[in-house]
Amino acid sequence: MKLASIVVTTLAASLILAGCADQSNATKGAAIGAVAGAIAGKATGNHKDKRLVIGAAVGALAGAAVGSYMDNQEKALREELSGSGVRVIRDGDILKLDIPAQLTFDINRSDIKPNLYPVFNDIAKVLRDYEKTMLVIAGHTDDTGPYQYNMNLSLARADAVKNYLMAQNVQSIRLETQGYGPNYPAVANTSEANRAQNRRVEIHIEPIVQ
CATH class of the missing domain: 1.20.50 (Pheromone ER-1)
Structure with a gap:
């Protein structure tokens, strides 16, 4: 078997x-x-x-229930995260939370800033309410510094977010982490402003379907 x-x-x-x-x-x-x-x-x-x-x-979602479920979850996330600096992005039936690293972490650190705890508490609240989803937490960096250091840092930041969500009773089996380092920049690393955009953590929320 x-x-x-x-x-x-x-x-x-x-x-x-x-x-x-x-x-x-x-x-x-x-x-x-x-x-x-x-x-x-x-x-x-x-x-x-x-x-x-x-x-x-x-349980799993099927048919029209998938779109409706993700519509409601998107609405809940937008309401909870309004004014937080976290972007809620919709791509089909997948939601992405784009969390700028400068809001969440100090430079070269992977521990979440305490002032961001309420934001992650709000995220966890919605994730608990909409449990028919799995999540991939992805860490990203800019291209400055040694490559392997950035790979390790991006994964450590993703793991820190995962551990915090687990502490807020989001089931661990729903959570997966990836560290991408500088490999997938949101914008070209041609200025400090752009590099700041590339230092980020993303949470991809995917429905569980039949």
């Missing part, structure tokens, strides 16, 4: 034992966490396996 099938079967059994009919978000999170380790290191970056696991826990 394939790993994904084993995990889904185990997760389904865990949810039944937990009382699926009226379980709380905390109970769901605990059930997911109980089996998430079974795919750790194997399903990282494998969206198909993650969709199966999340779908078994909270």
Whole structure:
């Protein structure tokens, strides 16, 4: 039996034992966490396996429900993040939160600035309300400094955001991180203003579909 099938079967059994009919978000999170380790290191970056696991826990979207679900989530994010400096970008049924690194991190640091905690709290609130999604948190840098240093820094920043969201009870199985360093600039690194735009963290929010 394939790993994904084993995990889904185990997760389904865990949810039944937990009382699926009226379980709380905390109970769901605990059930997911109980089996998430079974795919750790194997399903990282494998969206198909993650969709199966999340779908078994909270259900999947289909048809017109996908667009409506993402419409409502987009509206909630825009309301919560109004005036925060975080951009909410829609691309089909995928949402992207563009978080400038200068708002979130000090130069050469990967710890989130405390004044940004309320912003991430607002993001986590919406993510908890709209749990039929998986997320890829991507860190980016400008092109100054050693390449490998920037790769490591971008991943450390993405991991810091992931860890903060987990601390706010966003299920870990829904979260994946990538560090892209200077490889995908939003604009050309031809000025300090442009480099500031390229120092950023993005959260891509993708619906779980059947």
